[in-house]
Amino acid sequence: MKKKLFAVLLVLLMVVSVTGCGSGNNAGTTDETGGKKETKAKETVVRWNSGTSGNVLMTIAEEKGYFDDENLKIEYVSADANSDAMTMLATDKVDVVSNAGTSNPLQQIASGIDLTIFGGHMVTGCMPVVAKKGTKWNGPEDLIGKKFACNPSYFAFTGAIMDLGYDEPLEAVEWVSFTDYNDALAAVVRGEVDYALMGTGQNYTVQNMDEVEVMCYQSDIMPNYSCCRMESQTKYVEENPETVESILVALLRAQSYYETHKEEAVKLHAEKINAEEDYVAAYMLDEHYNVNVDPLKNSVVRAWGILEKTDFLDEKAKDTDIEDHVNTELYTNALKTATEKYGKDDPAFYEKMQTFYDENNL
Template identity: 60%
Template sequence: MKVRIGLSILALTVMLTMAGCGGNSSNSTPASTPKSTDAAKAAPETSVVRWNYGTSGNVMVTIAEKKGYFKDEGITLEMVPATANADAMALLATGKADVASNAGTSNPLQQIASGVDLTIFGGHMVDGSMPIVARKGTKWNGVQDLIGKKFACNPAYFAFTGAVMDLGYNDPLKAVEWVTYTNYNDALAAVVRGEVDYALMGTGQNYAVKNMKEIDIVAWQGDVMKNYSCCRLVAPTSFVKNNPNTVKGIMKALIRAQRYYEANKNEAITLQAENIKTSTEYVAAYMLNDNYVVSPDPLKNPVIRAWGILDKTGFLNKKAKDINIADHINTDLYKAALDEVTAQYGSEDPEFYKKLQAFYQENNS
């Protein structure tokens, strides 16, 4: 089934625009009497944060909960389930969740373009270990191999349309024959049957495709566009503005979790498998991969790049012309958290925190 560009996005946009943004007063917990002015400033404005991370989980959140990093910041998470990216965006827009961490980058940007007031304040996956697959023996020379071919991928995946434009094609929607399926399994079956030449798989399909004799992983989405910004941390703008200490506390916990993850990947695999109720083999298939990169960094520059690509390819509402996307990206709270965590825990792993500071400068300056 060929993609009908923009129709599903338009329908979702209408729904979310009508829904509007909900408040967050119901889960605010009064802070205890502070011992000092500094303590009062550091106390989270909201101690219980309603969080959606979808069915695939979030390893940094898992670690931060298991190791008590959120507790150190006076924060408790209340998980709010959603089975699809669109559902996560609806939860935010209707005030049923405070934060979403697994809904990609294009989904939040499309909602911002439609008038939903959201702010990107951090990140989850920088590179989501999403494989590009083809039939056994297929050679891959780069994104130019997609030109004129059938590619099972929604063109709202801006890393690919952006890379095609970088090759000199003004209209990437015509340069490649984009084909969409209802799920990754259907796209995979289409590759096996020879109905499409290539297909993009999700993070969770790594275990399956690595065990299929008919299929080769020819490349990864991260090969096509470096630091493409797989999943962003996003919340209603009102939540970020009204809860700066809470947001900074979230960032501090996740930064510490990133460090623990990078130093203890085997344990992280076990923790994540237990959390999402699956096997360690399933998690290891995507986590023990150079193309699986997690960071709570907001990635301002890649997000702005994604906004521009989505606009050029017609995946943003016409209202986007009047929106400065930089106004919907908050890097200050992450940077403040990074500086504080570096001061508190930097001696534990100086190279790690030096790396994070350099990564921030590269992707946000």
């Protein structure tokens, strides 16, 4: 009897011991074959606005499973305009905005909204300046005294005019603003304006018109001008640094893939945004279209200075150090992590990204 009781107690002790080891850490469970099965950490949902044109690096990161590898789930939040996206960010209805330009977040920061730029989407969009066919173009000096359909908060052009020696760029050019690029294009055709800046999405239309031709691209006027930055509320970045780094790692891998698979990227992104491949290829395969995850701090600081000089920032801007709103540390960490884990797959890419970072942030 005592032997049976001892045997029962021994079995119970073994069960308790095994159960105790299992509950002491959540590293995994045991499958039917007795092997260890890893338990996946809880998925992180990121509410993201990527504009109506989308973000090709996000498209690739989802398609290739890079977000999955980082345990991220992207919840797309739509907005009708850049201003709407920024309002949603300021009111905590979205976590990340990546396609609302650079002047929009800078103007929000200047008005007192606490945002942090931590990465990028487009360094330069494929944004052509068009004029009637046969117009000669020498450079930004041709804009002086002319009617230019362009919002003067596009700092690349006001900056270029100031570089020509004009202290008042808003007076040196007759700026004409349209809410729609197609209306600006029509104004060129009718002769109501001399030049017009087009959005990246207008390339296909412009390339198939006989009445107009491309004079230059915005990136010819100001290299690496910073087209679209990635930003969040500062509180979100400070409370979720691991999530932000994971986003950047996934997008870095996507950029590496994109740069050697652009034809495939056109197909993937066209399907993602429900557009024709020819429409996407018209800008994505152009040399002026440049996507990069880098935060591009130096260009952001330059843009802030131009916007301040041209009175497109709130008066509070003079008391704001814009560098306090650009976080390069998380990108540096992400680049290091991505290089260590995936650098062997494309060493030249990661070396190039480090050089690019050094040139544009230090």
